[in-house]
Amino acid sequence: MSTITDSAATSARMARSSLLGDIKAVWTRETLTILRDPFSLIFSLIQPLVFLGLFAPLLAGVADDGLGFGSTLQFFLPGVVVMITMFGTSMTGANLQFEIMTGAFERILATPLARQALLIGRALKELTPLVVQALIITLVAVPFGFDLYPAHIVLGLLILGVFGVGVGALSYALAIATRKNEWAFWAVQQSLLFPLLILSGMMLPLETGPDWMQALSKVNPLTYIVDAERVLFSGTFDDSAVVYGIVAALVTCAVGLWVGVRTVTKSIL
């Protein structure tokens, strides 16, 4: 049976744990909810397809530029990928709030896991199905005249991943801040999400919008992400929009993690 030496060995193993290992452990636990309940994944895959299938034809009609449906898809699909990323990662906190309420979060806080790993692991879990979703809608779009650039898409998804971790961390912090009243989480999440999405030019181009909208879109980090994704999905690496997108993703990620870790260490559950 267990002896003191056993415990000493245990401590030695613990000492070797790394941030990366911690992130993987948190991600694995979170991902188990998807693995154990695949229906939620299947359902979430259908949603962006419906959106793409119903919205893109309308947009093609409005923006009749003579280049055909393929061109509309080229504009619209990267936007949908960004949108599902925003939907998914901004909800990171909702799952967390449930675990704050039941007590599982406190138990996990009491383990030696690195605080950053708690945030990053959870955000990455929300990103995991998104990668699958993004790949599926991209492949589905190909027969309709969408041009596929795999290497560019990989970079595009990486930028989205970094950005998504930042958004997830902010959502996480919001969940902790609003842990006493659940509705407040949704109120803040929803009232931020849609203005950010619309003001990024994700759904409709902003060039035709009023000046104030264009000005606001300049300070919206999401704008730079959307622009970078459009450029990348159309097969260009060599564009300043890609650099701006990377910078916007890194800044969002850094701010998100800073706010998130601060909130975790300062709050009393």
Place this chain on the structure above:
Amino acid sequence: MIHTQQLTRTFESGKETVEAVRGIDLDVAEGELVAFLGPNGAGKSTTLRMLTSLLPPTSGTATVAGIDVTADPAGVRSRIGYIGQKDGAGHNYRVWDELLMQGRFYGLDKQRATERADELLGTLDLEGMKMRKVSTLSGGQKRRLDIALGLIHEPALLFLDEPSTGMDPQNRANLWDHILRLREEFGTTIVLTTHYLEEADTMAERVVVIDHGRIIADDTAEALKAEQAGDRITVTVSADDLPTTREVVGQAGTEVEEVPADGCAAISFRVDAGPVALPRVLHALGDKGVAVNAATLKQPTLDDVFLNLTGRSLREGAEA
């Protein structure tokens, strides 16, 4: 195992500063079973949170399992087990998954985590629950699973925050069986908070009474009761025998109180060892020809101790 010096925690609530814990000095040796007893809001949980590194102290120091909580919180966390007030296991998870993940969170490799999870399912009577979803377990089963989660890495020091709150008496007794066995087998040091008087009284070897963020008493339950309250004997005699009784009682005990009634009187007094004193007093009264109508011995509870220390009762429902 634990050493604190002037451990303090304040909270800012609006413009007010609330002093939740005000300078706690505490030493807990290896293998001790200590209960923090006090009303809700006394600072028990806040103290526990600082000791488990979940909450940084405002001032003061705490060394837990040989490590400073402020300097290396993760080091403290890897050496202790913590079982909180609410359900530790995620409701949407399977029992087995949660146990294995918990092992991984503490850095166990897969094989060791599997061994430990199997052992714990056995010791905590959770065999056959492996594939069950946590939300479908009964209250008692969930609590036992929480204990299993807290023990996966075999900590030498275990903290439990209100472990039996909301449990029925049978489940509570069952929980205590597990905790006591753990201690017997592995010599685990256990620190818990409770506001159940009986629990602190019968289970803990050492009771630390906390009120308004301070330790107001710290001893074994027996010693606290003997010092702070003491046993009280009450004898009822007829009014004629009262003078003789006063004389005998005056020699046998202290803090004598008289409650006169119709033709007789109840005299109560404090003695050191009630069960020994009672027959002696009755004998002495008999020798002097006093006919005792009724005699009762009341041994104090920790509530009497708390009442004596603070002037308030700890009983549930009593306003703190």
